[in-house]
Amino acid sequence: MDTDPQGGAVGNEDERVDRYKSIIEAVRDGVFVVDPDGTIRYVNEVIEAFTGNGREELVGKTFETLVDSDLFRPEGYDRFADAITALSEDEVEEQQLTLETARENDRVVDVRLSKRTREDGTREVVGVVRDVTERERRVAAAERKQKALTELYEVGANASLTFEEKTDRILSIGCEYLDLPYGFLTRIDGDVQRMVHTVGGHELLQPDASAPLEESYCRKTIQSDDLVGMRDARTALGEDDPAYERFELGCYVGTKILVGDDLYGTFCFAASTARDRQFTSDEREVIKLLGQWAGYEIERQRFEERLHGLHRISQRLLGAETTEDVARTTIEMGSDLFDLPVSAFWEYDAGADALRPLAETDECLGIVGETPTFERGEALVWESFESGDVRSYEDATGQSAAYNPETELRSEVHVPLGEYGVLISASTEPRAFDEIDIESLRLLEALVTEAMTAVKREEQLVERGEALQRQNERLEEFASLVAHDLRNPLAAATGSLELARETNEERFFEWVEESLDRMDDLIEELLDIARGTRRATDPQTLALRSIVGEAWSYVDAPAATLSVDDDLGEVYADETRLLQLFGNLFRNSVEHAGDDVTVTVGRLCEDEGFYVADDGPGLSDAVRTDIQEFGEVSSASGTGIGLASVTDIVEAHGWELSVPDVEDGARFEIRTAGGHGG
Secondary structure, three states: OOEOOOOOEHHHHHHHHHHHHHHHHHOOOEEEEEOOOOOEEEEOHHHHHHHOOOHHHHOOOOOHHHHHOOOEOHHHHHHHHHHHHHHHOOOOOEEEEEEEEOOOOOOEEEEEEEEEEOOOOOEEEEEEEEEOHHHHHHHHHHHHHHHHHHHHHHHHOOOOOOHHHHHHHHHHHHHHHHOOOEEEEEEEEOOEEEEEEEEOOOOOOOOOOEEEHHHOOHHHHHHOOOOEEEOOHHHHHOOOOHHHHHHOOOEEEEEEEEEOOEEEEEEEEEEOOOOOOOOOHHHHHHHHHHHHHHHHHHHHHHHHHHHHHHHHHHHHHHOOOOHHHHHHHHHHHHHHHOOOOEEEEEEEEOOOOEEEEEEEOHHHHHHHOOOOOEEOOOHHHHHHHHHOOOEEEOOHHHOOOOOOOOOOOOEEEEEEOOOOEEEEEEEOOOOOOOHHHHHHHHHHHHHHHHHHHHHHHHHHHHHHOOOOHHHHHHHHHHHHHHHHHHHHHHHHHHHHHHHHHHHOOHHHHHHHHHHHHHHHHHHHHHHHHHHOOOOOOOEEEEEHHHHHHHHHHOOOOOOOEEEEOOOOOEEEEEHHHHHHHHHHHHHHHHHHHOOOOEEEEEEOOOOOEEEEEEOOOOOOHHHHHHHHHHOOOOOOOOHHHHHHHHHHHHHHHOOEEEOOOOOOOEEEEEEOOOOOOO
8 A cells, every 4th residue: 555755545535535425425415615716626416416517517617607607696606705705714614605596496505614624734615505495485485474464464453444445455465465466255146146346457357247156266166165276277177167268267266255154255366377386275374364354354244234223223113103113114124234125024913813914025025925914823923923032944844834835935034023923034045044134133123022012002102191202212222222332342352353363363262252242141131121121130249350351341442541449349249230330431431531531440448339430521510410319311322321321230239329529520439338239
């Protein structure tokens, strides 16, 4: 074996180099070696494959060769040269670079450079190259998704925008995120698809445009249990597909919109040309969220519209002078409000022991003909009337007691009106009524029953020459209380629902459930008020601080401030009605003093009880006197109805209410000593 002058084995060095090279050639990362001046001395096969240049074309050349070949941009060379210089001058031990290629199908690589001193004392730089294109693409996709979700949340949370404005903006955000020109929200009504909101210039995808469902892309979405995405719709459907022939959309993605458990329509995006890639899991997730948002928003909007509509109906019912007036108002306004074109109203005739028709819609007459009178025990309507419970039939023709099994009508909702009669809404479609329809009809039943009670009493009072003022005031109180006491928990439920939709966090769903439970309790009490059977309180020992906090959470006044004494103590009271008391006092402060009011809740030092005060303009002497001496205020709506509710709750618990004359603001003192809570 040959030896060098120092006695070392020259062959050992060559063997070691060969062994290192064999290892380097076997790794999956690219490896290269350059001199301090940037001259390439070695590359492995991975580098050859990545650059598209053979080893003989690279060794002896510099990084500039790769720039000249258009593999890297000039700025990439500058960064590489700076890194080599820093290593050569011992400024650092290692350098990390991320470079993008300049050719088609851009790739992204991480380059790790480290210096090395050979046994002969010469220096070199070893580079390891790893393709991180997919990693960078995933990061970019995640950033795009986060940006889109942030924009969607900001639009959804903007209370100043209407549903139409929100939908248009969200469709535009979706189009930008997916890089598709067309976005549309549809309504599916039977076998027809109608465009409700659209963006983009497609002539057939415009608001109010309609098409047979069988000729729409959305039929695939309706038939599927999941989102439907077609990168190449022409191939997926076929050129002779009626939807492709009609719309000629090259790609499509859509998801169902459910309102409750019922299909409303679809939320979709499309383009006239095929897409160059499949819809990713992130993109599909965002589209599903859009469909869920639309369902929640439509449900909230429908519920709010119906609450306002119920209030309008109650105002019309106040002017009813006969049972025929009540029936006509109920049928005309109720069928429009709830979109129930086939509806009829029967009044119970005690003398004949029969249900006789008072009013019906034109469409009902067209389908049924002359509305029949029902004798006792005849048909399902009598079962519903005698049960006193709202009943929903998904397909009434399958019931043994159906009056006419051959009728075109299928689903029906029967709404008993106490002792006064029955309201029925029907449809030629099975399962046509959802939970919102049924719950809305329950509220309508309370209004109609109270109106019938008022009319009957008016008829009796007219015979005796007496006025019906007291009953009208009770009905007006109920109608105002519905809008007044439900507003805050409804706003809390809506806000939590929007947060839940965007984040899918369990705590927001729990907030929605709590708000809805509170609304349910309020509705039960309001219905009792409407029927004149206001229930006694259900008292228990309650921590006042917790009740105050929950009541304040329903107040929609972000600029308002609540100040609470550390020790409010406990009180023996009905939880729901105590929440009403604080809610009405808080709302009174906001309405009178403005959104920036400061409300204070404290404990009465000298007596058992508590107080609620604000720094607003205060109450007039006349109002304070009315509240303390008569338990009422002159206003029949707005703040007046809220303070009237406060006096009612105080009286129900056997407490004492006082409204002292204070220098600044208003102060309500409630003394609970001697209260019975029942």
